[in-house]
Amino acid sequence: MKHLIIGAAVAATIATGASAQDVTLGRFFGACEDAGTDTKASVGEACIIQSIINAASAEIDGVTVTTLPTDWGNYYDQIKASYAGGTAPDIHVLHRSSLAEFAGLGALADLSDDLAAAGIDTADWAPAALSAVSSDGGIYAVPMDFHANLWHVNMDLMEKAGLVAEGKPILPTSPEELLAQAQQFKDATGQNYLAADFAQFPIGVRVVLALMWQQNANIFDGDNATIDSDAAKNAVQAITQLFGAGLADPQLNYADSQQAFLNGEAGILVNGTWVVDFYTDEATKPEVGLKSYYVADFPTLFADGATWADSHMWAIPASLKANDPAKYAAALKVLAFINDHNIDWARTGHMSVRNSVLNSEEYTNLPHRSEYAGTAAIARDTPPSARYGAIQDVLNRELQAIWLTDKDVNAALADANIEVQDLLDR
Amino acid sequence: MSGSAPQKWRMNQTQAAFVLLLPFLATYALFLIYPFFRGIWISLHDWNLMAVAFNPDAKEFVGLHNYERVMWGENITWGAFVNPLVQISGLIGLALSIFLRRTGRVSKVTAIALAIAAVLLVFLPGFHPGEGGRWYDRRFWPTVGNTMMFVGLTVPGVTVSALLLAAALNRETKAMTVFRTLFFLSQILSVTVVTLIWQIMFSPRQGLVANVTEAFGGTPIVWLTDERFAMAAIVITTIWWSLGIAMILFLAGLQDISKDLYEAASLDNATGLRAFWYITLPNLKRTVTLVIVLQVILQFQVFGQAHLMTQGGPNDTTQVLVRYIYQTAFRDSDLGRASAMAVFLFVIMGAFSVLQFVLGREEDR
Structure with missing residues (x-):
C-alpha cells in the first residue's frame, strides 16, 4: 500500500509538476471575476483580457497562467519595484510610451530571434505596430493594439x-x-x-x-x-x-x-x-x-x-530568458496565444495590430468600427x-x-x- | 554531595538582560537601523532604482548634491518679511516664550523648545529665490507646506473630537459600550476602504454629503477636485479614521481620574463644563501630550488618503511629502533624491519625538 501511494505521488509529479510551467502575468485593465474561457462572449477590457488569459491557461499544454493582483493607478510603480527586487512577473503588459524606459535599462528580453519559432509572424504586424515594439534594432514586446x-x-x-x-x-x-x-x-x-x-x-x-x-x-x-x-x-x-x-x-x-x-x-x-x-x-x-x-x-x-x-504590448523580463529557458519558452507560448486572439481583444474597441485581422470581415463588422475608421x-x-x-x-x-x-x-x-x-x- | 558539586556559572543581571534583549536588538538592527543608514547612504548617490538593480555599478557618489537639488535653488536670498504671516507669528511665539518663562508659567525646557520652534518659524520661511533665481525643485517646499497644513488641521481635529467623544462616552452603561465600539470601528479599516467610503460620500453625483446639501437647497460641492475643499476632504476623512485610538487613550486617561475629585468639586458647586475645565483637563494633560505627539508623528506620514482620493491634486494642493517621495522613487526611479527627502522627513519627525521625550521627562518630575 505504502509503495502504491509513493508510486502514485511520483507519477502525479511527473505528469503535472515536472513538465508544467506556471507562468505569472502582470497586467492593468482592472479585475474581472468569473471571466471564463470564452473569448467571444466577454464584455469590457478587464473581462475580455482575462478570458483570453484563462483560455491560454486552459488550452496550452503544460502551461498554467497566474494573473497577479495589480492596481491600475500604481501599475508601473509596482512593476518597477518588482524588477528592482528581482521578482518581476514572467509576462507583463506595458505601453509603447514606457518601452523606451524599460528596454533602455536592459529590463526586457530581446524577442527578435525567438518569435518565429513560437509561432508569431512579425510580417503580419502593421508597420506602426512593429515600430512600436522595436527599440535599438531589437523587438522587445508583442503588440496587442493601438488605442x-x-x-x-x-x-x-x-x-x-x-x-x-x-x-x-x-x-x-x-x-x-x-x-x-x-x-x-x-x-x-x-x-x-x-x-x-x-x-x-x-x-x-x-x-x-x-x-x-x-x-x-x-x-x-x-x-x-x-x-x-x-x-x-x-x-x-x-x-x-x-x-x-x-x-x-x-x-x-x-x-x-x-x-x-x-x-x-x-x-x-x-x-x-x-x-x-x-x-x-x-x-x-x-x-x-x-x-x-x-x-x-x-x-x-x-x-x-x-x-x-498609444499601444498596449506584452513583454518578458530579460532575466527569465537568461536564467530559465523552459519557462521563457512557456511565456512565449502565452504571448503567441494572445497574438492569435488579436481579433477578440479588438472587440473592446481597440484597433488591431495584425494585417490579417484588420482586413478580416469579422473585424470590420465589429460595432461602430466603420465610424472611427479614420482614427x-x-x-x-x-x-x-x-x-x-x-x-x-x-x-x-x-x-x-x-x-x-x-x-x-x-x-x-x-x-x-x-x-x-x-x-x-x- | 553538596560540597563536591561544581560551581555553576551564573549570569549577572546585566548579562541576562542582554541575552533577553538580543532577539529584539537583532531584529531592530536588521530591519530598522540598517535600512536607515542604507537610506542615508543612498541619498548621497545618483541612484536609479531599476538601473542599479540590473547593474550595481550604475550608481554614482554625488555627496550632498541630492539635498541641494531638492531643498536649495539658484540665487536664493533671505528676507525678513518674505512670508510675513508665518514670520510674524514666529516672532510672537518667541516673545511668548520669553514672557511665559519670566512669569514662571512654564519650565525652562518648555520655554526653550517653544523658543527654538519660534526662531525656526522666523528664520526658515525667509529664504526665497532672488531676482532671476529659482528653486531647483519647485514642488518640494510647497509639498512640505501642504504636509504641515494637513498635520496642523488633522491633529487638533483628532485630539479635540476624540476628547469630546471620550468625555461623552465615559459612562458604565450598555449603550455607551456599544457607542465606544462603533466609534472605534473606523480605526480598524484599511486606508483603501476608508478612502473608498469617503470618495463615495464626497461624490457630487451620488454622495451623501451632496444629497444633504441638495436637500437644504444648496448646490453640491465637488470636494475632491475643488482646490478650496480638497484638503478639507482629506482632513475630514483622516479625522474619522484616526479617532478611535485617540479616544481609547483618552478613555483610559479619564478612568484614571479619581471619582473623589469630582465629588469634592461638586461640593464646591463645580459640575458639568466647570468640572471638565478645572478637573478633567488638567488631569488629562499627560494623555493630551501623548496623543498630540503620537498623532503628529503619525500624520506626517500621510500617504494613502492623498494618493487614493485626490492624486495630490488639484494643482498639487494635496500633494504630501510621502507621496512625493513615493513618486520620485518609483515613478521617476530616482532613489537618491527620494532618500534625501525621506531623511528630511525623518529629521522633522525626530524633532517631535525629542520634544515628546523632553516634555514627558519634565512632567515626571
Whole structure:
C-alpha cells in the first residue's frame, strides 16, 4: 500500500509538476471575476483580457497562467519595484510610451530571434505596430493594439440640437465652430456639450496634446521643452472657452464624466477606444440615459488631423530568458496565444495590430468600427522618453491648475516648460 | 554531595538582560537601523532604482548634491518679511516664550523648545529665490507646506473630537459600550476602504454629503477636485479614521481620574463644563501630550488618503511629502533624491519625538 501511494505521488509529479510551467502575468485593465474561457462572449477590457488569459491557461499544454493582483493607478510603480527586487512577473503588459524606459535599462528580453519559432509572424504586424515594439534594432514586446482618443457621441441629443446630417454628427472644424456648436447644443438641450475627465487621469492632457499636434507643434523637441508656445495657448484656450461659457464641466473625474455621458447629460464624451463595446452594451439597457450611441474620430480643429494614441504590448523580463529557458519558452507560448486572439481583444474597441485581422470581415463588422475608421491615420504621440510618466504628470498638474484653479494660462505654460525642461535635463 | 558539586556559572543581571534583549536588538538592527543608514547612504548617490538593480555599478557618489537639488535653488536670498504671516507669528511665539518663562508659567525646557520652534518659524520661511533665481525643485517646499497644513488641521481635529467623544462616552452603561465600539470601528479599516467610503460620500453625483446639501437647497460641492475643499476632504476623512485610538487613550486617561475629585468639586458647586475645565483637563494633560505627539508623528506620514482620493491634486494642493517621495522613487526611479527627502522627513519627525521625550521627562518630575 505504502509503495502504491509513493508510486502514485511520483507519477502525479511527473505528469503535472515536472513538465508544467506556471507562468505569472502582470497586467492593468482592472479585475474581472468569473471571466471564463470564452473569448467571444466577454464584455469590457478587464473581462475580455482575462478570458483570453484563462483560455491560454486552459488550452496550452503544460502551461498554467497566474494573473497577479495589480492596481491600475500604481501599475508601473509596482512593476518597477518588482524588477528592482528581482521578482518581476514572467509576462507583463506595458505601453509603447514606457518601452523606451524599460528596454533602455536592459529590463526586457530581446524577442527578435525567438518569435518565429513560437509561432508569431512579425510580417503580419502593421508597420506602426512593429515600430512600436522595436527599440535599438531589437523587438522587445508583442503588440496587442493601438488605442486612441475618440469622440463618443449621444446622437439623440445631437439631433435635438440640429447637429446631425445624413446620420452622422456634425462636428466642429475650428475652435470658433466648437464654441458656436456647443452653445447651440446647450440652448437646444440644456445639457453640457462636452464631457471628459479633466480632473483625474491625463485625458485633458491628451486633448491639448492632440490640438497642439494639429498645429504641427509638440511639447518637446529633442532635449528642449517647447510647451510655452502660441500653439499650446491656442490648444488650451480651445478647451477653456467651453468651461468659461458653462458648456463643459472641468471638475468631473473619469467615473463622473463617464456617468454624465451615460446618463444623457452630455452630447460628447472624449475618451479612448477601450470603452466602445462597453458603451454599446450600456446603450441597449433600458435604464441607461444614452440610447443612440455613435463613435467619431477626434475632429480636426486646426490644420492637420491628430489624436493622442498609444499601444498596449506584452513583454518578458530579460532575466527569465537568461536564467530559465523552459519557462521563457512557456511565456512565449502565452504571448503567441494572445497574438492569435488579436481579433477578440479588438472587440473592446481597440484597433488591431495584425494585417490579417484588420482586413478580416469579422473585424470590420465589429460595432461602430466603420465610424472611427479614420482614427488609425491620425494617431500620434509624444516622442519616446524615459521620463514620459513624469512629463505627463507635469502637464496634468499645470493644465488642471488652469481649469480647476484659474491659474493664468501663460504662467501655467511657462511653469510647465521649466519643469519639463528639468526632467529632460536630469 | 553538596560540597563536591561544581560551581555553576551564573549570569549577572546585566548579562541576562542582554541575552533577553538580543532577539529584539537583532531584529531592530536588521530591519530598522540598517535600512536607515542604507537610506542615508543612498541619498548621497545618483541612484536609479531599476538601473542599479540590473547593474550595481550604475550608481554614482554625488555627496550632498541630492539635498541641494531638492531643498536649495539658484540665487536664493533671505528676507525678513518674505512670508510675513508665518514670520510674524514666529516672532510672537518667541516673545511668548520669553514672557511665559519670566512669569514662571512654564519650565525652562518648555520655554526653550517653544523658543527654538519660534526662531525656526522666523528664520526658515525667509529664504526665497532672488531676482532671476529659482528653486531647483519647485514642488518640494510647497509639498512640505501642504504636509504641515494637513498635520496642523488633522491633529487638533483628532485630539479635540476624540476628547469630546471620550468625555461623552465615559459612562458604565450598555449603550455607551456599544457607542465606544462603533466609534472605534473606523480605526480598524484599511486606508483603501476608508478612502473608498469617503470618495463615495464626497461624490457630487451620488454622495451623501451632496444629497444633504441638495436637500437644504444648496448646490453640491465637488470636494475632491475643488482646490478650496480638497484638503478639507482629506482632513475630514483622516479625522474619522484616526479617532478611535485617540479616544481609547483618552478613555483610559479619564478612568484614571479619581471619582473623589469630582465629588469634592461638586461640593464646591463645580459640575458639568466647570468640572471638565478645572478637573478633567488638567488631569488629562499627560494623555493630551501623548496623543498630540503620537498623532503628529503619525500624520506626517500621510500617504494613502492623498494618493487614493485626490492624486495630490488639484494643482498639487494635496500633494504630501510621502507621496512625493513615493513618486520620485518609483515613478521617476530616482532613489537618491527620494532618500534625501525621506531623511528630511525623518529629521522633522525626530524633532517631535525629542520634544515628546523632553516634555514627558519634565512632567515626571
